[in-house]
Amino acid sequence: xxxxxxxxxxxxxxxxxxxxxxxxxxxxxxxxxxxxxxxxxxxxxxxxxxxxxxxxxxxxxxxxxxxxxxxxxxxxxxxxxxxxxxxxxxxxxxxxxxxxxxxxxxxxxxxxxxxxxxxxxxxxxxxxxxxxxxxxxxxxxxxxxxxxxxxxxxxxxxxxxxxxxxxxxxxxxxxxxxxxxxxxxxxxxxxxxxxxxxxxxxxxxxxxxxxxxxxxxxxxxxxxxxxxxxxxxxxxxxxxxxxxxxxx
Amino acid sequence: xxxxxxxxxxxxxxxxxxxxxxxxxxxxxxxxxxxxxxxxxxxxxxxxxxxxxxxxxxxxxxxxxxxxxxxxxxxxxxxxxxxxxxxxxxxxxxxxxxxxxxxxxxxxxxxxxxxxxxxxxxxxxxxxxxxxxxxxxxxxxxxxxxxxxxxxxxxxxxxxxxxxxxxxxxxxxxxxxxxxxxxxxxxxxxxxxxxxxxxxxxxxxxxxxxxxxxxxxxxxxxxxxxxxxxxxxxxxxxxxxxxxxxxxxxxxxxxxxxxxxxxxxxxxxxxxxxxxxxxxxxxxxxxxxxxxxxxxxxxxxxxxxxxxxxxxxxxxxxxxxxxxxxxxxxxxxxxxxxxxxxxxxxxxxxxxxxxxxxxxxxxxxxxxxxxxxxxxxxxxxxxxxxxxxxxxxxxxxxxxxxxxxxxxxxxxxxxxxxxxxxxxxxxxxxxxxxxxxxxxxxxxxxxxxxxxxxxxxxxxxxxxxxxxxxxxxxxxxxxxxxxxxxxxxxxx
Numbered sequence: 154x155x156x157x158x159x160x161x162x163x164x165x166x167x168x169x170x171x172x173x174x175x176x177x178x179x180x181x182x183x184x185x186x187x188x189x190x191x192x193x194x195x196x197x198x199x200x201x202x203x204x205x206x207x208x209x210x211x212x213x214x215x216x217x218x219x220x221x222x223x224x225x226x227x228x229x230x231x232x233x234x235x236x237x238x239x240x241x242x243x244x245x246x247x248x249x250x251x252x253x254x255x256x257x258x259x260x261x262x263x264x265x266x267x268x269x270x271x272x273x274x275x276x277x278x279x280x281x282x283x284x285x286x287x288x289x290x291x292x293x294x295x296x297x298x299x300x301x302x303x304x305x306x307x308x309x310x311x312x313x314x315x316x317x318x319x320x321x322x323x324x325x326x327x328x329x330x331x332x333x334x335x336x337x338x339x340x341x342x343x344x345x346x347x348x349x350x351x352x353x354x355x356x357x358x359x360x361x362x363x364x365x366x367x368x369x370x371x372x373x374x375x376x377x378x379x380x381x382x383x384x385x386x387x388x389x390x391x392x393x394x395x396x397x398x399x400x401x
Numbered sequence: 402x403x404x405x406x407x408x409x410x411x412x413x414x415x416x417x418x419x420x421x422x423x424x425x426x427x428x429x430x431x432x433x434x435x436x437x438x439x440x441x442x443x444x445x446x447x448x449x450x451x452x453x454x455x456x457x458x459x460x461x462x463x464x465x466x467x468x469x470x471x472x473x474x475x476x477x478x479x480x481x482x483x484x485x486x487x488x489x490x491x492x493x494x495x496x497x498x499x500x501x502x503x504x505x506x507x508x509x510x511x512x513x514x515x516x517x518x519x520x521x522x523x524x525x526x527x528x529x530x531x532x533x534x535x536x537x538x539x540x541x542x543x544x545x546x547x548x549x550x551x552x553x554x555x556x557x558x559x560x561x562x563x564x565x566x567x568x569x570x571x572x573x574x575x576x577x578x579x580x581x582x583x584x585x586x587x588x589x590x591x592x593x594x595x596x597x598x599x600x601x602x603x604x605x606x607x608x609x610x611x612x613x614x615x616x617x618x619x620x621x622x623x624x625x626x627x628x629x630x631x632x633x634x635x636x637x638x639x640x641x642x643x644x645x646x647x648x649x650x651x652x653x654x655x656x657x658x659x660x661x662x663x664x665x666x667x668x669x670x671x672x673x674x675x676x677x678x679x680x681x682x683x684x685x686x687x688x689x690x691x692x693x694x695x696x697x698x699x700x701x702x703x704x705x706x707x708x709x710x711x712x713x714x715x716x717x718x719x720x721x722x723x724x725x726x727x728x729x730x731x732x733x734x735x736x737x738x739x740x741x742x743x744x745x746x747x748x749x750x751x752x753x754x755x756x757x758x759x760x761x762x763x764x765x766x767x768x769x770x771x772x773x774x775x776x777x778x779x780x781x782x783x784x785x786x787x788x789x790x791x792x793x794x795x796x797x798x799x800x801x802x803x804x805x806x807x808x809x810x811x812x813x814x815x816x817x818x819x820x821x822x823x824x825x826x827x828x829x830x831x832x833x834x835x836x837x838x839x840x841x842x843x844x845x846x847x848x849x850x851x852x853x854x855x856x857x858x859x860x861x862x863x864x865x866x867x868x869x870x871x872x873x874x875x876x877x878x879x880x881x882x883x884x885x886x887x888x889x890x891x892x893x
Contacts, residue, residue: 206799208795208798208799228803228804229803232798232801232802232803233801235798235799235800235801236800236801237801238799239799239800240795240796240799242792242795242796242799244792246790246792246793246795246796247796248793248796248797248810248811248815249815250811250814250815250818251810259800259802259810260800260801260802263802263806263810264800264801264802264806305796308800309799309800312800312801318799
């Protein structure tokens with residue numbers, strides 16, 4: 154099938170003991186695509202995303218990254234794969250013991266062995282891009298949630314990843330800060346970044362997404378381009394979900 | 402889980418067994434080996450090492466003259482003469498009385514001489530020279546009781562104090578009808594107990610009793626009326642079992658000393674030194690003793706903190722290891738060290754390991770305290786690592802950082818901040834607990850404190866001074882730690 158796939162997921166399963174969170178997931182992410190994953194709480198969206206970079210170990214199925222089976226990766230290969238697959242978390246997870254600039258410099262210096270000057274230059278460029286250059290030398294605890302999440306995005310970008318995974322990046326934010334983070338993400342999408350975004354922001358999914366995947370009960374029940382999925386959902390559960398969201 | 406628990410238990414049991422085997426086998430093996438090279442060995446190395454507890458004037462005590470501390474006393478003079486007769490140099494090693502016999506058994510010293518009575522029980526573990534001095538037995542009493550207690554018969558049904566494990570202790574127990582015998586480690590503590598009426602009389606050798614009465618106007622003495630076997634109640638030198646040739650040579654010198662009545666000269670000599678000590682018994686006069694004690698306490702604490710933190714970090718990381726063997730080693734070590742008293746560990750390192758490698762007392766003390774501290778620090782650090790949110794490790798992994806870098810740059814710095822107060826507590830208690838090394842003769846603050854008490858015949862004041870010094874040290878340390886805790890605050 155698609156030899157140009159960046160990530161290919163085949164019959165992915167994940168159980169926690171008796172609890173089957175992911176029953177069977179199939180999907181393809183192509184370079185430059187923005188995939189938005191939506192669905193009710195507890196449908197397995199975050200678990201699915203975390204399986205992609207193996208923060209969770211799948212219990213069945215296959216995940217291919219650039220055609221390689223990620224589950225047979227050695228520790229070193231896994232590290233290399235993660236270096237190319239950035240992640241942005243719901244709770245930001247900036248390193249509180251480091252300044253903003255140090256948060257951005259750490260991985261390029263330790264993983265890519267970049268010289269400190271180059272890493273700092275690159276970090277400042279990225280901070281400018283997310284509008285936070287003046288915060289370079291402060292500690293994360295003095296930033297607002299929205300600012301922290303923008304720094305987290307810049308930190309992930311510092312590794313020049315092939316793809317960025319977003320795990321509900323705006324869910325932990327006060328409403329007035331959601332916009333600034335979504336704006337940064339939108340810019341990234343326009344610059345051609347490949348993104349997989351688990352989100353409740355339907356407006357963002359509709360406007361930015363190339364494809365929207367609707368997940369419920371451990372399955373992807375419907376995949377389509379956003380307008381089709383939001384205006385004419387085929388699946389009954391999707392219809393129900395979307396009518397509730399849009400209705401309110 | 403169960404299987405792992407069993408494995409850990411097995412490791413612990415194996416460890417204990419190997420210790421037992423090591424401890425029981427080693428000395429017998431050694432004794433048989435050293436058969437009778439004893440005299441030749443001393444002559445070959447040109448020195449004779451004497452273990453003594455210099456808190457027992459006039460037998461042995463410390464004196465400060467020419468700005469230096471010297472161990473002097475009758476025992477020292479006798480041993481100087483013995484060394485001269487043997488044609489070797491005398492080296493004195495000071496330690497607590499509990500340790501002097503162990504020191505000869507384990508080869509840390511060639512001879513133990515500390516006013517030791519050659520009781521039958523002691524004869525089973527060491528060889529004794531002939532009796533070199535028999536001072537007789539007496540009781541110290543409070544001067545206000547002098548009218549009440551005129552003879553030993555008056556002491557029936559009273560509370561008698563004596564040093565634990567000594568002849569005086571056993572005699573009081575067996576020969577004074579109805580007496581309650583109270584044992585303590587140090588004669589200085591016993592005198593204090595006497596003066597505060599915790600005991601009614603104190604069983605002690607006559608020369609020591611005389612020295613106390615001369616130097617303390619509140620005390621009086623009565624002679625004992627024990628029926629005594631001279632061969633058990635005098636003082637003798639102790640040697641490792643099987644040192645016949647050495648004992649014979651030493652006995653020759655002892656006989657000469659007795660024939661010429663040299664002991665009286667030595668006693669007079671000791672009396673002169675004791676006067677030097679008691680001319681000025683203010684604590685300022687003894688400041689150099691305390692200064693030396695502070696120096697050693699700080700040296701031991703500082704080195705042990707550094708090693709303890711390094712070892713503790715290593716052990717904590719071993720506990721997180723995927724390898725079950727590495728994990729089990731760390732768990733067994735931590736459990737074992739935390740399950741045994743520091744004092745036993747200090748004795749084990751100095752005397753036990755000492756059979757294989759001859760470690761000096763200070764080094765042994767530092768090793769024991771460091772190894773001990775490592776186990777406690779390991780648990781604190783483990784708690785700290787667990788306290789760092791999982792999201793931090795995940796964020797680090799998602800950036801491609803490997804496990805080592807994640808630990809080093811992300812987890813440990815945050816863990817350190819979280820455990821800083823607990824770590825501070827550990828440092829403070831380490832300073833205090835390091836005082837236990839005084840039992841092997843490391844001249845830390847507690848050791849020096851006991852020397853000052855013995856020299857000045859003042860029971861309480863030196864204790865008070867040491868208490869204040871400990872408090873000042875720990876108070877300053879706490880301030881410093883708080884300062885750094887404040888500095889780490891920014892990191893949320």
